[in-house]
Amino acid sequence: MKILAINPGSTSTKIGVFHDEELVMHNTIRHTPETLSHFSDAMEQFAYRRQLVIDTLSEEHIPFDFDVIVGRGGLLKPIEAGVYEINEKLLSETRNAVYRHACNLGSLIAADLASSLPHCHALIADPGVVDELEDIARINGCPLMPRFTIWHALNQRAIARRFAKEHNQHYEDLNLIVCHLGGGISMAAHKKGRAIDVNNALTGEGPFTPERSGALPALPLVDLCFSGEYTREQIIKYVTSGSGMMAHLGTNDVPTVLKRIEKGDKKAKLVLDAMIYQIAKDVGSLSTVLYGKVDAILFTGGVANSTYITDQLKERVSFIAPVYIYPGEDELTALAMNALSAMRGEQEIKVYR
Incomplete structure (x- = not known):
């Protein structure tokens, strides 16, 4: 074939x-x-x-x-x-x-x-757009905007199956938290082969990323939209590709930010550490979706190549479950x-x- x-x-x-x-x-x-x-x-x-x-x-x-x-x-x-x-x-x-x-x-x-x-x-x-959310995960505080998913389903499911195979188990028998760390960041609770809760990695949920805003406070965002200073298209582009590290530091390239940290750039360190902090916080949130019964936490994606990032994540979340790193994506x-x-x-x- x-x-x-x-x-x-x-x-x-x-x-x-x-x-x-x-x-x-x-x-x-x-x-x-x-x-x-x-x-x-x-x-x-x-x-x-x-x-x-x-x-x-x-x-x-x-x-x-x-x-x-x-x-x-x-x-x-x-x-x-x-x-x-x-x-x-x-x-x-x-x-x-x-x-x-x-x-x-x-x-x-x-x-x-x-x-x-x-x-x-x-x-x-x-x-x-693979959608396996449980009904309870679709509800938020505004019926006009029900939750829906845009995430790295292909890589997350492939990594979850790879982990299961490496440990002589079946993906469908495991509870996993899988985090794809790239230009966009998607984080999902996988329960017995289904991603029952996952952030929308494009439209403003979860942690901020190298180029995306993540979750934002609603009222300041409304004020920004009605300020008259930006068009709808400019706001969308800013939230989906011009925010996060890009907005704070002028780059979405993690290796570049790490070099700045090595040279003593305190702002670069604070912003990158804040992104790590938010990722870890959302891992903790997803653990409650699985009632704390988590077999493993898997980090994948290009950003997972950085031990500066993965070491901090391990330190913050390894009390929940064993942590495994699968850098890059295939x-x-x-x-x-x-x-x-x-x-x-x-x-x-x-x-x-």
Whole structure:
């Protein structure tokens, strides 16, 4: 089974080619802010990123003869976890998604490339809108704004299954708190194979992140929106990509902040420590969702490469449960293995309705 996996992110497009379980090619294409500044939003980058995928495969001498192309799923309506065939309804709703994030391009590029090949399937797997919340977790103080999820479902579920396999257990038998630490931060309570509570990592919940605001006080935010100084689009961009460390320190790059701390920058240390503090506080909150019965706490994502951060997190939360660190993410492999499993009939290929 020849599989092409495509994972578009805010600042990169990752491509993986697999022959069954074997990774035969991996490439991360970085997109500079200067390059992306020519596009008004991520959705306008479709043709640019699609061509980069084609060019990269050609440069790597990879024949364009895939059995399945699987893309990172976009910000659709809430759906259950699993693998989905990309159909016209899914594509239409992706093109018209309210949140125009780069991840939306995954299904669009996958479907477009697969359409040029005979008998090639186009799939998505565990998109960021996977919704397994318990009903009690949907309620907040404002019925006009019920809670919904946007999170790193693909990587979180893959890491949870990896942990279970490493410990000769089944994901469906464990209670885990999994935290994806990246440009966005998602934190979930996984109860016996379902993420029953998770923050919305894009629209303003949870801790602040390298570039996102996290939870904000409601009344000052209302005042900001009605100040007349900002448009709706400017506020959204600020909250989702211009806040957090970026707003405080002028950068969303954790290694850069760590170098500033090493040189004695006290403000940089305070801001980064505050982010760590908020992450730890939310881990504590999620432990109550599981009644304190937590088998392990897992930290993953690019930010988990920093021992400065993970050591502090361990110090704050290890009293709850053992802590395990899985730096980085392997979403390409997760995409490919989900696709392979589905094509082999080991899991259902679902229909998006």
